[in-house]
Amino acid sequence: MATLPHKGGPTDAVEAPSATKPPSADLREVNRSLPRLESHAKVTGSAEYIHHLRIPGMLCGKIARSSVAHGRIVRIDTTAAMNVEGVHAIITAEDIRTLIPDPYYGPAFHDQPILALGKVRHVGEPVAVVLAENAHVAEAAADLISVEYDPLEPVFDEVAAAKPGAPIIHDMLRPAGTFPDLKYLKGRSGTNVALDAHVRRGDLEKGFAESDRVFEHIFHNGKVIHAPFEPMVTVAEITGPNTLTIHTASQSPSFVRTEVSRLLGWPENRVRVRTAFLGGGYGAKLYIKLEALVAACALLVRKPVRIALTMEEQFYTITKHGATVRIKTGVKKNGKMIAREVETYWNTGAYSDIGPRVTQKSGFTAAGPYDIENVALDNYCVYTNEPPAGALRGFGISQVVWAYECQADIIAHELGIDPIEFRRRNILHDGRPHATGTIMTDVHLDEVLDQLVSRMDWHRPFERGSGEIRRGRGVAIGIKACIAPTSSVALLNIHGDGSCGIFCGTVDMGQASDTAMAQIAAEVLGIPAEAVRVVHPDTDVTPYDMATLGSRSTYHMGNAVKIAAENARSQLLQIAETALGTTAEELECKEGAVISPSGARMSFGEVMGARFAMQAGNIIGFGSFTSPYQKPDAATGQSPKITPFWMLGGVGAEIEVDTETGRIRVTKLVNVGDVGRAVNPEVAETQLTGAGIMQLGFTLFEEMIFNDGQVVNASFADYKVPGMLDIPQEITADLVEIPHQHGPFGAKGIGETGMFSVSPAIGNALYDAIGVRITEMPLTPERVLRAIRQAEKRPFGSER
Amino acid sequence: MSAARRTIRFKLNDRPVRADIAVYETLVEVLQRDFSLFGARESCGQGLCGCCTVIVDGNAVSGCLYLAAFLDGAEVTTIEGLAKRDQLHPIQECFASKFALQCGFCTPGFIMMAKELLERHPHPTEDQIRHYLSGNLCRCATYPEIIEAVKTAANHYADNNGS
Numbered sequence: 001m002a003t004l005p006h007k008g009g010p011t012d013a014v015e016a017p018s019a020t021k022p023p024s025a026d027l028r029e030v031n032r033s034l035p036r037l038e039s040h041a042k043v044t045g046s047a048e049y050i051h052h053l054r055i056p057g058m059l060c061g062k063i064a065r066s067s068v069a070h071g072r073i074v075r076i077d078t079t080a081a082m083n084v085e086g087v088h089a090i091i092t093a094e095d096i097r098t099l100i101p102d103p104y105y106g107p108a109f110h111d112q113p114i115l116a117l118g119k120v121r122h123v124g125e126p127v128a129v130v131l132a133e134n135a136h137v138a139e140a141a142a143d144l145i146s147v148e149y150d151p152l153e154p155v156f157d158e159v160a161a162a163k164p165g166a167p168i169i170h171d172m173l174r175p176a177g178t179f180p181d182l183k184y185l186k187g188r189s190g191t192n193v194a195l196d197a198h199v200r201r202g203d204l205e206k207g208f209a210e211s212d213r214v215f216e217h218i219f220h221n222g223k224v225i226h227a228p229f230e231p232m233v234t235v236a237e238i239t240g241p242n243t244l245t246i247h248t249a250s251q252s253p254s255f256v257r258t259e260v261s262r263l264l265g266w267p268e269n270r271v272r273v274r275t276a277f278l279g280g281g282y283g284a285k286l287y288i289k290l291e292a293l294v295a296a297c298a299l300l301v302r303k304p305v306r307i308a309l310t311m312e313e314q315f316y317t318i319t320k321h322g323a324t325v326r327i328k329t330g331v332k333k334n335g336k337m338i339a340r341e342v343e344t345y346w347n348t349g350a351y352s353d354i355g356p357r358v359t360q361k362s363g364f365t366a367a368g369p370y371d372i373e374n375v376a377l378d379n380y381c382v383y384t385n386e387p388p389a390g391a392l393r394g395f396g397i398s399q400v401v402w403a404y405e406c407q408a409d410i411i412a413h414e415l416g417i418d419p420i421e422f423r424r425r426n427i428l429h430d431g432r433p434h435a436t437g438t439i440m441t442d443v444h445l446d447e448v449l450d451q452l453v454s455r456m457d458w459h460r461p462f463e464r465g466s467g468e469i470r471r472g473r474g475v476a477i478g479i480k481a482c483i484a485p486t487s488s489v490a491l492l493n494i495h496g497d498g499s500c501g502i503f504c505g506t507v508d509m510g511q512a513s514d515t516a517m518a519q520i521a522a523e524v525l526g527i528p529a530e531a532v533r534v535v536h537p538d539t540d541v542t543p544y545d546m547a548t549l550g551s552r553s554t555y556h557m558g559n560a561v562k563i564a565a566e567n568a569r570s571q572l573l574q575i576a577e578t579a580l581g582t583t584a585e586e587l588e589c590k591e592g593a594v595i596s597p598s599g600a601r602m603s604f605g606e607v608m609g610a611r612f613a614m615q616a617g618n619i620i621g622f623g624s625f626t627s628p629y630q631k632p633d634a635a636t637g638q639s640p641k642i643t644p645f646w647m648l649g650g651v652g653a654e655i656e657v658d659t660e661t662g663r664i665r666v667t668k669l670v671n672v673g674d675v676g677r678a679v680n681p682e683v684a685e686t687q688l689t690g691a692g693i694m695q696l697g698f699t700l701f702e703e704m705i706f707n708d709g710q711v712v713n714a715s716f717a718d719y720k721v722p723g724m725l726d727i728p729q730e731i732t733a734d735l736v737e738i739p740h741q742h743g744p745f746g747a748k749g750i751g752e753t754g755m756f757s758v759s760p761a762i763g764n765a766l767y768d769a770i771g772v773r774i775t776e777m778p779l780t781p782e783r784v785l786r787a788i789r790q791a792e793k794r795p796f797g798s799e800r
Numbered sequence: 801m802s803a804a805r806r807t808i809r810f811k812l813n814d815r816p817v818r819a820d821i822a823v824y825e826t827l828v829e830v831l832q833r834d835f836s837l838f839g840a841r842e843s844c845g846q847g848l849c850g851c852c853t854v855i856v857d858g859n860a861v862s863g864c865l866y867l868a869a870f871l872d873g874a875e876v877t878t879i880e881g882l883a884k885r886d887q888l889h890p891i892q893e894c895f896a897s898k899f900a901l902q903c904g905f906c907t908p909g910f911i912m913m914a915k916e917l918l919e920r921h922p923h924p925t926e927d928q929i930r931h932y933l934s935g936n937l938c939r940c941a942t943y944p945e946i947i948e949a950v951k952t953a954a955n956h957y958a959d960n961n962g963s
Binding site: 033035036038039040041042043044045046047049051052054136226227228229230231277278279280281282310311312509510511512682683686689690691692693694715716717721722723724725727731 | 824832833837838839840841843844845846848849851878879880882883888892893895896897899901902903904905906907908911929930931933934935936937939940941942943944945946947
């Protein structure tokens with residue numbers, strides 16, 4: 001029988017040392033592996049998702065979509081569709097404009113129309129919506145809408161689209177100005193380059209001149225999708241005079257409210273946005289997706305409206321960025337890198353969504369977690385006629401790590417230096433400047449590498465095989481900066497009976513944020529986390545939160561919740577000091593009560609009774625947290641404080657390659673993450689392995705295949721996501737726990753860390769196994785087999 | 801959509817029920833619309849992800865493809881039929897205690913398929929678990945934890961001769 005070691009437990013090789021971890025005996029709730037608070041609801045099928053919401057009298061919407069990649073709309077004929085029994089209305093852009101004269105939205109640029117207006121820019125772009133009594137009727141009628149297009153020349157490749165003379169996709173670009181980190185975006189016209197972002201440090205030319213060897217490569221990443229299993233869904237209803245409620249599977253309720261209010265010209269207090277558990281997000285459900293469209297439909301027909309996408313439609317709604325990365329590195333004979341130039345073209349599709357942030361924030365980390373004196377990083381966010389690309393678990397980090405970690409392996413081999421040793425000679429340590437000039441703090445690359453070496457048993461001889469099955473192993477490390485500046489606000493409510501609720505806008509989409517926030521509040525208040533109730537995001541009730549994205553919630557919302565709980569605690573102690581005849585400073589909250597030095601105790605309910613004379617009232621603790629940040633210089637990208645914290649991860653992979661079929665099987669996947677301190681260690685480990693397996697799919701087989709802008713594999717029948725049989729027999733997750741000085745109880749974010757380094761670890765293992773280097777993802781059997789045949793100088797027919 | 805309608809009668813989680821359905825409607829649609837049971841969910845819409853898994857006459861089926869018309873006279877068990885009041889089924893208990901879920905959208909489907917597995921193979925090997933559950937997908941990739949949960953539940957079955 002095959003064995004699957006417990007994550008973080010001993011492997012069949014040697015016992016790995018437990019990752020560096022300080023004593024945390026003083027913590028009772030934080031750093032405890034507590035099963036998710038919502039476990040019961042999820043295993044019984046009763047957990048709330050917006051997917052399930054039905055409202056009496058609700059109409060179902062179905063979107064009619066563009067069949068061309070780039071073209072002018074000549075005519076939309078809805079006659080046949082309107083004649084279908086059960087159809088209530090058909091909405092086009094002209095209808096939307098009666099309500100919203102300027103119907104363009106977006107977090108970076110106001111470039112995306114609620115429905116295509118005059119022009120379509122990608123296949124699958126929403127052109128019209130049928131509203132009908134049920135989804136079957138709506139779907140049948142949507143098929144009958146006939147749209148005539150005057151085709152325009154499309155452009156799909158990000159490098160070609162950035163060149164002068166390429167077809168222009170947007171006549172005019174208007175920056176949104178919503179987020180402080182995107183305030184520098186400029187209005188532009190006559191180009192497909194939405195943003196160019198640069199970093200300059202040292203003297204690149206001098207660096208290359210002083211190098212003993214210079215390496216230059218180009219790496220490609222194709223497009224893949226998030227595919228949350230709860231496909232995007234929004235329900236909107238009018239809930240009073242000039243008030244609107246939007247129920248939506250969104251990672252960013254606060255942003256939805258801001259943007260819908262802006263579009264309607266309403267104050268924010270008239271738009272309520274609420275969500276529930278999300279059936280997966282991974283970045284797909286960020287900013288605005290269906291919300292503006294569904295809100296407009298509900299207001300136009302004065303009825304509740306629901307639009308729920310199918311899995312196929314998600315392929316046309318948001319994708320990960322494809323990227324072309326040219327990386328040139330100068331290195332001394334001793335393996336020290338002294339110059340690096342990286343030029344990256346990011347394929348942001350027809351609408352930029354959050355592409356500019358992906359471009360800038362991942363772009364500035366493209367030199368890697370390395371101490372390199374002379375650096376130039378150039379990043380271009382480029383419109384194409386493919387579906388919009390946004391943030392996918394890592395915000396673009398895995399695309400640049402694929403380049404710099406494959407190249408690290410190439411350089412190490414060329415110089416005859418062990419790949420681990422090569423990295424050790426170059427890594428960035430605390431106190432040293434990053435390429436952006438920010439001095440590194442709270443990064444623990446040595447510890448990550450130590451753990452990787454131990455788990456991989458790196459220094460033991462490795463059997464590579466000699467038959468048709470060859471074996472190889474590889475490692476890679478990656479770094480990400482948490483997004484900044486952003487804010488989170490939380491309220492902590494002590495009810496009249498002393499029970500406790502958290503009001504916060506963090507969306508639990510599977511990362512166990514409810515549980516983590518409860519643990520943090522419980523730690524402060526001296527109560528069990530199980531006793532804390534977390535109220536789900538509802539902008540009428542829960543205060544502002546920037547969004548649930550980029551591994552920011554544990555740090556930002558965790559700090560806000562901690563501050564709110566401390567605030568509530570001090571109010572409790574002030575009330576109790578009179579009753580207990582002592583001062584607040586001498587009191588503490590523990591074991592669910594306020595306790596004095598003499599041992600006298602008051603339950604929280606008794607404290608409330610002392611204040612309100614009965615079981616009544618509230619104590620509201622308030623917490624607000626904004627991350628420190630200094631905006632980078634526009635020309636050089638230099639900033640003394642580019643991020644509140646760095647995320648670091650390392651991956652090791654052992655693989656088997658079938659040299660007759662080109663198929664790669666990953667037999668062992670080791671994931672190490674620097675987590676600060678884990679709020680919930682089991683959950684943190686699951687985040688690492690889950691992210692690792694997701695990226696394994698992107699590495700080995702997930703790839704959207706386009707034909708004239710049409711996705712030819714827009715279904716799970718043709719686009720494969722990892723299943724049980726794809727996961728390595730041996731898979732481990734290790735936490736490097738060294739508390740971050742400003743994280744709540746030392747915690748940092750962990751949701752994306754496990755993604756960063758998977759692809760190059762596997763790519764490097766492929767080289768180790770068969771001496772073939774592939775620069776384009778995914779590493780499909782076809783691509784591997786072609787590379788093998790090329791290397792053997794007997795390419796397949798068409799490639800001779 | 802003036803397709804033919806018909807009335808079907810079947811047993812749903814041990815209770816006799818009836819429903820008035822259109823012939824093109826699926827099992828998932830009818831469970832959600834007529835019985836407010838949302839544990840079986842349509843996700844991929846092609847019977848490939850397993851989120852809609854329901855047990856019909858002892859066999860796990862894809863509820864997003866299975867026509868409701870075929871339910872007439874059948875015995876149907878959904879995730880909602882597993883727990884007895886607050887007492888979770890052992891497989892549910894193990895998924896919760898072994899951290900074998902993240903977003904939870906696919907969880908009921910995995911539990912129903914694991915139930916069929918353990919009823920047919922009370923002592924599954926790990927390979928059997930992997931193969932049996934290979935038709936259920938988890939985008940959060942909670943696979944290692946799910947394997948552990950099913951192994952633990954299997955031990956419970958062995959100890960209790962099924963339940």
